[in-house]
Amino acid sequence: MDLHQLFVFTKVVEHKSFSKAAEDIFLSQSTVSSHIQSLERTLNVNLFDRVGREIILTPSGERLYQWALKLLLLKDQAMLDLKEGVTELRGMIRIGASSVPGQFMIPKMVKSFRVQYPKATFHINQSSSKNVADRVLNGSVDFGILGEKYENEKLCYIPLLKENLVLITSKESGLVGPVSIQQLLSYPFIMRNSDSGTNSLIEKFLKKNQISKDQMNIVAYTENGQSLIQFVLQNIGIAIISEMAAREYYDRNLLTIHEINEFNEERYFYLVYNLNKTQSMLSKLFIENAHQLLN
Template identity: 75%
Template sequence: MDLHQLYVFTKVVEHKSFSKAAEDIFLSQSTVSSHIHALEKNLNVQLFDRVGRENILTPHGERLYQWAQKLLLLKDQALLDLKGGQQELRGMLRIAASSVPGQFMIPKMVKLFRDQYPNALFRINQSSSKNTVDKVLNGSVDFGVLGDKYESDKLKYIPLLKEKLVLITSNQVNIAGPVDIHDILQYPFIMRNSDSGTNAILERLLKKNKISKDQLNIIAYTDSSQSLIQFVMQDIGISIISEIAAKEYALQNQLKMYEINGFDEERYFYLVYNLQKTQSILGKLFIEQALDLV
């Protein structure tokens, strides 16, 4: 059984797509298809049912996927033992991250990890907290970093960093701080999209203060904390955002940052991984060292 074919097979499983798997591992789609057909011919079983645009695992495919993960991990362990050092570890780690950790945490974590394992390659996917969890659950990434928890028996969360949300305004706005949550109702407001962890915490704050979301003068929604900050700096509206994302801009006097009266809810950024997914040696090392990398 060809280990490279098994590796290609696992990528097709995780992406549910020949074309996306090909893009991930830098092969042509025809090469990926050839590897899968060769594997099916060698094993004399059908591994996928082609249903519409998706490739669904057959029962044989599901069993092979479990064995393939174990065999590929065993290969990594053997190479590590023979080469006699972790510096020789190589491979790709796929991380999904929500907006704030994607911009303000992941770069530092990658740098510190690559200082130890210079042959590690990273593929970073930045999206909402909800999309991050979905990618971890479907196996298309190795783990995620996000600012809210979505409970599932399949998921393990590791708290990385504690922080809080703050109000930000342009330098043209003058508010006597700390700010009462009711004070923000009179200003145009920039809102994170509904799948973000920041949005989930803000909605809990509004509910606690018996404020309907409709009472906010929302003028724009955005997926990106960077875009949100630019909206605020241009005096288009005010917003509530992670203190980590706002602090550097406030220190450089590019915007104003305020604490919110009665808003004492602190949140964590978490590393999350799928308990049912077999991690590579590099993946296990990243998970084990995540707290030290922040």
């Protein structure tokens, strides 16, 4: 058993597929299969059950996966401690991101990180804040960056950035100045889906003002923040979004930003990771330096 075999094994586990693991680490599928078979012969255990087209970890495979992550992390730590080839640390960092972080925060963070670790590559999975938290919990991403906290004893949240939500309208909307919550009820409204952090904050504000969604004139729900902005630009409706996302369009004089009276809700964007997941050295370095990467 060697470290390379363990590395290949972890990739098969993470992708739940020999072919996808082979593609990820630039090996042939037959080579990946050969490494797994060699591991199984060495340890005299079956690591996977083959059920039709699916592969499922055996109990022995699950135990080996946890040891493999620790051993591979120890190897990376040894390299770092010896200060030999630090910039040669390489590997994939898998990040789950909600809409705004995926568009406006992570590109900047990746650019800064790759200055020191140019061999790092990234896989960004963008979805709603709730889906990001779920992916962190099930281990399909190394960590997430999102705009809402979903409490779970396995999740650790690091506040990264504070911002406000704002109302946006098209240049043709006719809406002027700060608006009240009652004024919003008479305008067609574009909403994000229920799993987004923005939507969660809006619902809290409505509840605080004893207003139900049924009282609003909602004309469309959308999964995507960019799609929501396009609805507003076409004067189909108004929307409440991240000020960070709105600022680019406002600066180009494409839409108008309004304050909402008594809407003083601020929100944080968080980095969230699973306390039970052993991080690679690259992921650990990214997490530890997340604040600096934004500055």
